[in-house]
Amino acid sequence: MSTVQAQPAPLAEEAPVSLWRDAWYRLKRNRLAIFGLCVIVLLAFVALFGPYLTPYDFLSQDLEARNQAPSLAHLFGTDDLGRDVFSRVVYGTRTAFLVAVVVTAIAIVIGTVLGAVAGFFGNPFDRVIMWLTDVTMSVPNLLLVVVINASLKTPIAQWMEARYLETLNPFYRETVWIDFLLVFGSMALISWPPYARLVRAQVLSIRSRPYITAAQALGLSNRIILTRYVIPNALGPLIVAVSAGLGTAMVLESAFSFLGVGVNPPTPSWGNMISDGLRVWQHYPHLLAAPAAVLGLASVAFSFLGDGLNDALNPRGAK
Amino acid sequence: MMKTENRLLDVKDLTIEIDTRSGPATIVDSIDLHVGKGETLGVVGESGCGKSLTMLSLMRLLPNKIRVAKGEAHFDDRDLQKMSNRELRKVRGGDIGFVFQDPMTSLNPVMRIGDQLAEPLIYHRGMSRKQARERAIELLRLVGIPGPEERIQAYPHELSGGMRQRVMIAIGLACEPKLLIADEPTTALDVTIQAQIIDLVKGLREKLGMSVVWITHDLALIAGLVDRVVVLYAGTVVEDAPVDELYANPRHPYTRGLLASIPKLSDAPASRLNSIGGTPPEPGRRPQGCPFAPRCPLAMDICRTHVPKLEPISAAGSHRAACFAVEKAREAA
Known part of the structure; x- marks a missing residue:
């Protein structure tokens, strides 16, 4: 006999069909988005538990077994120092996720706060913040990062x-x-302007909606209106931008590492592995192929998910 | 005429302007309005005549580029226009409740209705979340929403239009305001629901003893609800009368036109619906004299050069109209 009493569930836990659940339902039917989500979850798992999954240490060199082709012992082969490429790709996943998540998080916080303030309070905040955004965007990304790293690192x-x-x-x-x-x-310094612009545009459109006037007519403070009425309604497009932004950040990090201004060796990063592999690709193509393929996969997965989220969170656009 | 000390809301000489490329244009022109304690006032006029802007201006909620150029608005003997923002926020939602026109867009789509009801209670009445939740359930029951315990968990899109308007009214009533301003609250609803909402507000007004300002363009709808009617045309008050007096004895040609355009069951079948020819003037292109003169069947020369004042036309002074033709007829009598 069951000891569990039939009790009415507390109301707070019983959420009816919410906007988010609705969006999830639509997302589930989008195969490409689900493929992207699976790849991302797998990569995130690999990034989190990398050290327990790798057969070798990413630094341990085996000079007897250099530049080996993929085999059962070394799934992706070995590099010119005899390091296991599979282990290095796994550690590179950690680097990529760490960079992508931290950079995107910082960029979103900066972008959301600046964009919301600019859009909600208008001038003079709007003018100053948008000026800052334009200036930041007008500096070539690569140049700025190279300058910062070259001038500060040493x-x-x-x-x-x-x-x-x-x-x-x-x-x-x-x-x-x-x-x-x-x-x-x-x-982060070069990534926040698009978020600021997006949030500002959202806030500008939301600010003139009747429910904001209604909230003001209730006497609620600007802080409450901004945090409970404006920003939650601006989240949809922001989530889409974040999904795409994570992928972009990974590619960007690889690009910087490829150019030698990103994460320094020996810390593995897909970018510096591609850079190393490129020099010898005619002889050992797997050294280039393995990190490049994983980078490509991750980038495509994030785009698919971003697209899917875009459709799922915009019910008007969907059939 | 009602004594000044009995007035809950007293608007004097209120003028609202909009900035256009060719300079400021007047939308609301020197309006005088008052609402007594416990009184229900109907504000009637066609779209764009400044009804909603007048009410929004009381709460200083006018959109960009539209501002109060002059005038006073006393609520409980305090000037709303001169209040600090902090004081004003206490009045908004606390002393004056607002119900908006469109229940589809006036509720926050990503917030459960229970939370939206609780927000003003926590903010104005300093209630705890738990207390506010219980009060929210009570309020939903008050406005006739079945199963309020479950409904507070619902999002606005899960409710029908009529239910949403009831929620809006519940939010407007949450802090038991002295004055409820309802801005065409039934326009977006179908006719049977309109009647229900009117009955609801009627019942609540008696239960809570509050004053109500009901903005509408539908004279017939509010006949059984309001005590007094103010007719607005192009941002000016053209007639102000107790409701029965206004229906029995409309004086201003615009009011007559409005009443004549309500279809009656006694009309001959297939008879044409009466309408007032022409359109109201655009702000910035107001005629020099009476704003209604270009459409008025009784217009005289003086109407095109001078603006008529709102003058008492009954002995008691409770019926007022702004019309030279009415004045002339009275003098002739």
């Missing part, structure tokens, strides 16, 4: 080195995070 590394020799504090010895910080910072 002095900071030297300063850290000097501090370490002075204090022997191990905190100053670890420079990998500086690397990440600069990459995150510079990429």
Whole structure:
């Protein structure tokens, strides 16, 4: 006999068909979007649990087994130092996700706050913020990142080195995070303007909707109206932009690493693996193919998901 | 005439302008309005005559480029136009409840209706979430929504138009305001629901003892609801009378035109519906004299050069009209 009593479920847990559930229902029927979602979930899993999945350490070199073709022992073969390419691709996934998520998160916070303030409060905020956006967008992305990294990386590394020799504090010895910080910072700095523009446009259109006037007529404060009425209604297009933005950030990180201004070796990144592989691709094509294919897959997956979300969150556009 | 101290809302000489490329244009021209305590006022006029803007201006909620050029609006002896924003926010939703025209777009689509009802209660009455939730259920029951315990979890798109308008009314009533301003609350609803909403507001008004301003373009609809009617034309008050007096003895030619254009069951079958020829003037292109003169069957020379004042035409002074023809007829009598 069951000991569980038939109790009426508490109301709060019982959500009726919400907008989000509706959107999920539409998303489920979009095969490409679901394919993208599966790939992303798989890659995210690999990124999270990478160290438990790899057969080798990404740094361990086996100079006896250099440049080997893919085999059962080395799924994607080995590189010129005899490192297992599969393990390096898995670690590269970590790097790619870390960069993509952190950069996109920073860019969205900056973009949403600036865009919402610009759109909701109007001039003079609008003018200043949009001016800032235009200036940022007018600087070529690559150039800005190269300048930041080239001008700051060496002095900071030297300063850290000097501090370490002075204090022997191990905190100053670890420079990998500086690397990440600069990459995150510079990429976020160039990534926020599109989000700011998107949110501003959304807020401008939402601001004139009757339910905002209705909320004002209820005497609610601007803060409540902005956070509970305006931003939640602007989220749909933002989610789509985020999905596409994550993919873009991954490609961007690879591009920077490829050019040597991103994550520094020996930390594996798809970009620097592609860069290394490109030099020897005529002889060892797998060194180029493996990271390039994974990068391509991830990028396509994010686009598909973004497209699917776009359709799912815009019921008017769907059949 | 009603004594000034009994007035809950007293609007004097209110003028609203819009910025256009050729300079400011007057939309609402020196309107005088008042609502007594416990009184229900109907504000009637065709689309674009400034009914809604007048009400929005009271709460200082006018859209961009439209502003109050002059005038005062006293609510409970405080000037709404001169209040600080902080004071005004307490009045909005707290002392004056607002019900908007379109229930389809006036509710936040991504917020459960229970939360939308709770928001003003938490903000104005300092209730806890739990208290506000219980009060929200009570309010939904008050406006006749079945199964309010489940409905507070619903999103606006899950409710029908009539239900949404009931929710809007519940939100407007949440803090038991002294004045409820309803801006064409039944326009988007079908006729049977319109009658239900009118009955609902009638019942609530008696239960809560509040004043109501009911904006509409439908004279017939509000006959049984309001105490007094103010007829607006092109941003001016053309007639102001107790409701029965207005129906029995309309004086202004515009009011007569409006009443004549209501179809009656006694009309001959297939008879043409009466209408008022022409269109109201655009803001910025108002005629020099009486704004109604170009469409008026009784227009005289003076009407095209001078603007008539709103003058009492009954002994008690409760019936007022702004028309030279009416004045002339009275003098002749």
